[in-house]
Amino acid sequence: MTHATELTVIHVPVSDPRVRPLLQELGDEYSRRYGKDAHGEISRYPDEEFTASHGGVLLLLLEHGEPVAGGAFRRYDATTAELKRIWTHSAHRRRGLARRVVTELEREATARGYRRIHLTTGPRQPEARGLYLATGYTPLFDTEADPETIGPLPFEKHLPATATHRATHRGKAAQP
Template sequence: MTGTRFVYTRSDDPRAQPLVDELSREYDERYGLNDGIPSSAELSRYPAERFAPETGGAFLLVERDGEVVAGGAFKRENESTVEIKRVWTSSAHRRQGLARVVMAELEREAAARGYTTVELTTGARQPEAVALYLSLGYRPLYDTAGDLEAIGYLPFTKRLPELDD
């Protein structure tokens, strides 16, 4: 993608704020209140440090011609596993394959750091995310024929390919 670049930064970087704001609105619209708490509260569940390199994490922004158009992150779960979080594409830039670009870059970065497994979850009201993860080879850890609303959080896992030295 011409004019596209990856920027590794912190989740509290002001450049990320428009994406985080839009993601917050989307969570609240899709899921509403959860025990009286807006669903977007999930986005402040982890401190910025969990996505920082010094704790084994990464926070990625994708810029195109100087504008942040997508992003995502991972946090270290253990010595071999990361959890991908907050994959997002700006609503003005959807349907261009940017989520795939984010996922590929996060997987590449995780593998380069020696991680071998990726975990992630999505919600039952995000069918486009479910379809994306399945198309990228993620294995669902739930009954795909079950009542997704009753299941709630939909966990996935994927083994990363080993990088050649």
């Protein structure tokens, strides 16, 4: 497991050159797993959706200045963030980095007033399914069913309200 002091968390735009390896490797891996070019799916959402001004964020974990993991969320609705593009570089897997990315994204979503996280993962991504189950996400599908018969596997997690958020938004919907 990586020590937290060895990693730096940064927020970056999709256009940052350090994001390129994330998106390239993710697209390549999805293409192998699903047997079709997945790079179009990776770029399906406009880059702006992953910026603070649009209710989103993209973050990278850097080790010695190099990206080793990352992920993002976008605004799903007024109170919900949608996790996207959770990734760990293939040379750095099995170190708990994806868990750290999810924790950082949850922290950021909570700070922005989101009350819930929604996400989907693919049926051929058992590592992702395991990650979300292990980090407290509720599956919104029959976990006993063959994932291939379900399609995208949806999950959700309700986030704790912060003291500031409760005082500011008492009785109102959260505004990210």
